[in-house]
Amino acid sequence: MSATSVQLPDLQFNISGLFKGPLGGTRSYELRVPVSELDQLDEGFDVSQPLEGSVRLLRTNETVLARLRGAMAVQLECGRCLERFEAELDIAVEEEFHPSVDVLTGRPFHDTGDDAALVIDEHHILDMSEVVRQAILLELPLSPLCREDCAGLCPVCGANRNFEACMCAQEATNLRWVGLSALIDPQTDEK
Numbered sequence: 001m002s003a004t005s006v007q008l009p010d011l012q013f014n015i016s017g018l019f020k021g022p023l024g025g026t027r028s029y030e031l032r033v034p035v036s037e038l039d040q041l042d043e044g045f046d047v048s049q050p051l052e053g054s055v056r057l058l059r060t061n062e063t064v065l066a067r068l069r070g071a072m073a074v075q076l077e078c079g080r081c082l083e084r085f086e087a088e089l090d091i092a093v094e095e096e097f098h099p100s101v102d103v104l105t106g107r108p109f110h111d112t113g114d115d116a117a118l119v120i121d122e123h124h125i126l127d128m129s130e131v132v133r134q135a136i137l138l139e140l141p142l143s144p145l146c147r148e149d150c151a152g153l154c155p156v157c158g159a160n161r162n163f164e165a166c167m168c169a170q171e172a173t174n175l176r177w178v179g180l181s182a183l184i185d186p187q188t189d190e191k
């Protein structure tokens with residue numbers, strides 16, 4: 001699984017220094033992952049602004065707690081009017097990563113059956129690419145709207161009602177009146 005997923009250099013952190021330091025030690029990083037990199041993560045989203053924020057790593061007894069906070073933007077298609085628009089996404093990730101080898105001795109740990117996305121590789125690289133990919137997918141709206149009150153497309157002529165007022169609704173109303181008067185008129189005539 002980890003072999004097929006894309007690994008982004010900007011989301012990889014070498015934790016060997018952290019593990020040589022004291023328990024509770026931390027490292028903080030400024031984060032800026034370019035659009036071209038983020039777009040490789042998944043075909044399910046179309047990134048338009050880089051991910052900017054920060055990452056903080058905390059060494060626990062046997063693991064590293066990784067905390068990422070950031071913001072980025074994607075291009076979405078409105079479900080009502082089909083126009084493309086840009087949506088900002090807040091990305092927040094908090095995960096516990098497990099080393100696969102002992103940093104000090106180089107001895108491999110037993111495979112504990114941990115989620116592959118949360119395993120620090122034998123070169124002491126903690127890779128957040130997969131957890132960030134999942135966080136982005138979670139943030140995507142299920143039914144994107146370019147704005148709360150998007151008026152959508154006219155089902156008759158296809159005009160985008162946000163930009164142009166077509167006459168279809170007007171004509172439908174007129175037709176209804178014609179129908180009504182046709183029902184009423186013959187009876188009134190008889191009297």
Ligand SMILES: [Zn+2]
Nearest residue numbers: 078081146150
């Ligand atoms: Zn719309």
Ligand SMILES: [Zn+2]
Nearest residue numbers: 154157166168
């Ligand atoms: Zn219309």
